[in-house]
Amino acid sequence: MFLKLLPMVGAAVLIAATPAAAGEHVVQMLNRGAGGAMVFSPALVQARPGDTIRFVPTDPGHNAETIAGMIPAGATVQRGPMGREFILRVAQPGVYAVKCAPHYSMGMVALVQVGPASSNLEAVRTAVARTPPLARRRFTEMLTRVR
Numbered sequence: 538m539f540l541k542l543l544p545m546v547g548a549a550v551l552i553a554a555t556p557a558a559a560g561e562h563v564v565q566m567l568n569r570g571a572g573g574a575m576v577f578s579p580a581l582v583q584a585r586p587g588d589t590i591r592f593v594p595t596d597p598g599h600n601a602e603t604i605a606g607m608i609p610a611g612a613t614v615q616r617g618p619m620g621r622e623f624i625l626r627v628a629q630p631g632v633y634a635v636k637c638a639p640h641y642s643m644g645m646v647a648l649v650q651v652g653p654a655s656s657n658l659e660a661v662r663t664a665v666a667r668t669p670p671l672a673r674r675r676f677t678e679m680l681t682r683v684r
Contacts, residue, residue, distance in 0.1 A: 559585075559587040559588050559589060560584065560585060560588040560589070561588065561589045561590075561591060562582045562584055562588060562589070562590045562591070562649075563590075563591050563593060564577050564578065564579060564582060564590060564591065564592045564593065564601075564647060565577070565578045565593050565595040566592055566593065566594045566595055566596060566599035566600075566601065566637060566645075567595050567596050568596040568598075572675070573644075574643065575637065575640040575643040575644065575645040576644075576645060577592070577601070577635065577637070577645065577646070577647035579647075580646070580647045580648070580675065580679055581647065581648050581649075581650070581679045581682055581683070582647070582648070582649045582650070583650050583684070584627055584649055584650065584651045584652075585651065585652060586627065586628055586629070586630055586651055586652055587626075587627070587628065588626075588627055588651070589624055589625070589626050589627075590624070590625040590626075590627065590649055591622060591623075591624055591625075592617060592622065592623040592624075592625065592635070593622055594620050594621065594622065597620050598619070598620065598639065599619070599620065599637045599639070599640065599645070600616070600617045600618060600619045600620070600621075600623065600637055600638055600639070601617045601623040601625070601635050601636075601637060601647075602614070602615060602616040602617055602623070602635065602636060602637075602638060603615050603616075603625070603633055603634065603635055604634040604635070604636055604664075606660070606664045607632070607633070607634030607657075607660070607661050607664045607665075608629075608631070608632075608633045608634065608657070609629035609630060609631030609632070609633070609651070609656050609657045610629070610631075610656065610657065611628075611629045612627075612628070612629045612631075612633065616638075619638075619639075625649065627649060627651045629651065629656070630651050630652035630653055630654075630656055631650075631651060631652075631653075631654060631655075631656035631657040631658070632648055632649070632650050632651075632654050632657055632658055632661045632683060633648070633649040633650075633651065634646065634647075634648055634661060634664070634665075634676065635647040635648070635649060636672065641668075641669060641672055642669040642671065642672070643671055644669070644671030644672045644674065644675045645672075646668070646672045646675050646676055646679075647679075648661075648676070648679045648680070648683065650683050650684070654683045654684065658680075658683065661676075661680070662680060665677060665680070
């Protein structure tokens, strides 16, 4: 009986030892969406370390870039090219603030929460006060949904 179960036990151990595959999240860059004009959709992404966030220029004239002072310690600021897809690979847990450079003052911002937000959540909340008014309003609303 034990010899018949051995292959099944071995397979279960192998599956349990395999690390979870990294996830991919797609964010559209839009001139108009459910959240109004000049938006990322979705504007708030819940991710895990190792995940990839693809910012897709569904409408032309946008880019995506992380914001200095609003990313976890150890992460570097990254800038995507105008009108092209931008891939953000997140490794550090915390909150990453993202903006579209030409439409930042129009409130085109997003947040990516990677794992627990506690590592830099207070720093992001403090930095939000220094963002343009429409960006501040959207960031403030998103921060109420960060877990």
